[in-house]
Structure formats: structure tokens, C-alpha cells
Amino acid sequence: MYAVIETGGKQYRVEEGEIIEVELLKVPQGEQITFDNVLLVGGNDEVKVGQPVVQGAKVMATSLGEVKGPKVIIFKHSGRTTYRRKTGHRQRYTRLKVDAILV
Numbered sequence: 001m002y003a004v005i006e007t008g009g010k011q012y013r014v015e016e017g018e019i020i021e022v023e024l025l026k027v028p029q030g031e032q033i034t035f036d037n038v039l040l041v042g043g044n045d046e047v048k049v050g051q052p053v054v055q056g057a058k059v060m061a062t063s064l065g066e067v068k069g070p071k072v073i074i075f076k077h078s079g080r081t082t083y084r085r086k087t088g089h090r091q092r093y094t095r096l097k098v099d100a101i102l103v
Contacts (some may be wrong), residue, residue, distance in 0.1 A: 001043030021093040
């Protein structure tokens with residue numbers, strides 16, 4: 001069984017037991033989270049599509065902590081002058097383990 005959830009302005013296709021990284025949520029490690037914005041539930045040759053969400057569907061997940069994504073390099077320069085600025089950024093994410101999909 002799988003579901004499509006929305007969190008942090010993005011949509012994620014999740015299955016039970018899967019580990020995903022979503023936009024940062026202020027949730028302590030080990031705490032359980034419930035996602036009510038379930039846009040689609042599928043499996044067993046049956047698909048339920050919400051308008052905009054599937055009524056009564058929930059996805060339960062456990063927080064595994066906070067992680068950082070890959071480094072993105074920002075390089076600004078001007079060709080005529082000696083202007084160079086190099087900075088980096090690492091986005092923070094919350095790692096989740098999907099426990100159950102309830103319909």
C-alpha cells in the first residue's frame with residue numbers, strides 16, 4: 001500500500017516501512033507524527049484520489065532526527081573587477097520512518 005502526502009509545500013510518495021527526508025519539522029527525535037494531508041492512497045489494484053484530500057486517511061510516521069542535505073556552492077563574481085564571493089549552504093531536513101497508512 002502506498003500514499004501521496006503533502007508537507008512543507010512538497011508532495012511525497014510513501015510506503016509503509018520507508019525512510020524519507022522532508023522539509024524541516026520542529027519535532028524531537030523519536031516522536032510520532034500524523035499527516036492528515038493525504039492526497040492519494042493506492043494498493044491492491046485500487047486507487048483512492050482525494051478532492052483535494054482523501055477523507056479519513058492518515059499516515060503515521062516516527063521522527064528519526066534532523067539531517068543535512070548536500071552542500072550547494074554559491075559563487076558570485078564580476079569579470080571586470082576583482083570581485084569574488086564563494087559561500088556554501090546545506091539545507092536541513094527531518095528524516096522520517098513511515099509506520100502505517102490508515103484509510
